[in-house]
Amino acid sequence: MKSILLNAYGEAPYLADVAMPEPGATDVLVRVAAASLNPLDNKLQAGYLDGVFPLTFPSKMGTDLAGVVEKTGSLMSRWRAGDRVVARLLPTEGGAFAEFTLVPEDQLVLIPESIDFDQAAGMPTAAATAWQALFETAGLTAGQTVLIHAGAGGVGSFAIQFAHAAGARVVATASGDGMEIARRLGAEQVIDYRSEDFASVVSDVDVVLDTIGGETQQKSFGILRRGGKLMTVVSPPDEALAKAHGVEAAFIFHSSDAKRLSAVMKEVVSKRLSVLIDRSVSLESFDEAFARQASGRAHGKIVVCV
Numbered sequence: 199m200k201s202i203l204l205n206a207y208g209e210a211p212y213l214a215d216v217a218m219p220e221p222g223a224t225d226v227l228v229r230v231a232a233a234s235l236n237p238l239d240n241k242l243q244a245g246y247l248d249g250v251f252p253l254t255f256p257s258k259m260g261t262d263l264a265g266v267v268e269k270t271g272s273l274m275s276r277w278r279a280g281d282r283v284v285a286r287l288l289p290t291e292g293g294a295f296a297e298f299t300l301v302p303e304d305q306l307v308l309i310p311e312s313i314d315f316d317q318a319a320g321m322p323t324a325a326a327t328a329w330q331a332l333f334e335t336a337g338l339t340a341g342q343t344v345l346i347h348a349g350a351g352g353v354g355s356f357a358i359q360f361a362h363a364a365g366a367r368v369v370a371t372a373s374g375d376g377m378e379i380a381r382r383l384g385a386e387q388v389i390d391y392r393s394e395d396f397a398s399v400v401s402d403v404d405v406v407l408d409t410i411g412g413e414t415q416q417k418s419f420g421i422l423r424r425g426g427k428l429m430t431v432v433s434p435p436d437e438a439l440a441k442a443h444g445v446e447a448a449f450i451f452h453s454s455d456a457k458r459l460s461a462v463m464k465e466v467v468s469k470r471l472s473v474l475i476d477r478s479v480s481l482e483s484f485d486e487a488f489a490r491q492a493s494g495r496a497h498g499k500i501v502v503c504v
């Protein structure tokens with residue numbers, strides 16, 4: 199079967215023929231229909247995350263996938279051949295960008311009928327991280343104001359919709375076509391971060407979702423009300439700065455969680471939210487998908503159709 203492999207940090211990922219994986223007792227073999235990229239894939243390839251997620255080479259790539267159960271392990275399983283499933287694999291294991299992959303059975307989630315494979319594959323990391331940050335950690339509630347950075351990105355496009363559906367007032371940063379996308383997804387106010395300084399346009403917000411880091415994160419402290427919350431998914435926040443501004447700050451570290459993924463998918467279905475797809479490419483055109491993700495310019499999710 200075919201799989202995207204990486205031979206060493208910094209080298210180009212490539213398509214290779216590899217042995218078909220055999221499920222262990224509690225594994226499920228999934229025939230992959232679609233997989234999506236995340237900036238995580240670029241960071242893993244570059245070796246930036248070696249301290250947290252060390253890879254063993256040659257390493258299979260890809261965490262987020264959707265497909266069909268092909269075969270289950272020897273122990274009794276609640277999964278049956280033909281079930282439509284979605285999952286997030288451990289970054290150190292990878293294997294989503296492949297024709298088949300093994301998934302521990304407790305990491306699988308059934309895909310609701312109204313969701314297709316491309317949409318399902320776009321959800322695990324981005325949607326679940328947005329959910330974890332906004333509701334599990336920040337406790338965002340109806341009537342509050344939230345600023346979402348990179349509103350047209352993978353995480354941001356879900357965050358805008360979740361926050362809007364929860365009754366929060368959403369302000370987002372974006373540029374170019376991304377501004378109209380952010381508005382369409384539910385942002386009441388969109389700031390063009392290329393021509394305007396967001397810190398001089400908004401103030402007293404309850405929650406900031408920082409998907410950019412650096413100067414954007416630093417400036418975000420100043421637009422929160424006292425007692426407000428800065429949620430960053432990029433780098434640990436400056437605690438001294440948080441204290442000086444009288445705000446709370448937290449670094450969100452997303453880990454695979456089937457229960458959360460299931461809840462997020464139900465929210466997408468029940469609120470009729472959309473999965474913003476930047477582009478879909480074939481496994482053979484993985485290079486294009488990888489370069490697009492690395493550009494940092496994607497509007498929504500980049501999907502690899504297998």
Ligand SMILES: NC(=O)c1ccc[n+]([C@@H]2O[C@H](COP(=O)([O-])OP(=O)(O)OC[C@H]3O[C@@H](n4cnc5c(N)ncnc54)[C@H](OP(=O)(O)O)[C@@H]3O)[C@@H](O)[C@H]2O)c1
Nearest residue numbers: 237327348350351352353373409431450451452494495496
């Ligand atoms: N900690 C965790 O567990 C976790 C989980 C998920 C993601 N993350 C991290 O979160 C970050 C965002 O992930 P993602 O999937 O949303 O990335 P993404 O989809 O690649 O984000 C792309 C978007 O960022 C926008 N953008 C770039 N620079 C910007 C700026 N200065 N201000 C506002 N928007 C800007 C781009 O807009 P333009 O088109 O206008 O350039 C584009 O729409 C990444 O660093 C990722 O690794 C962390």
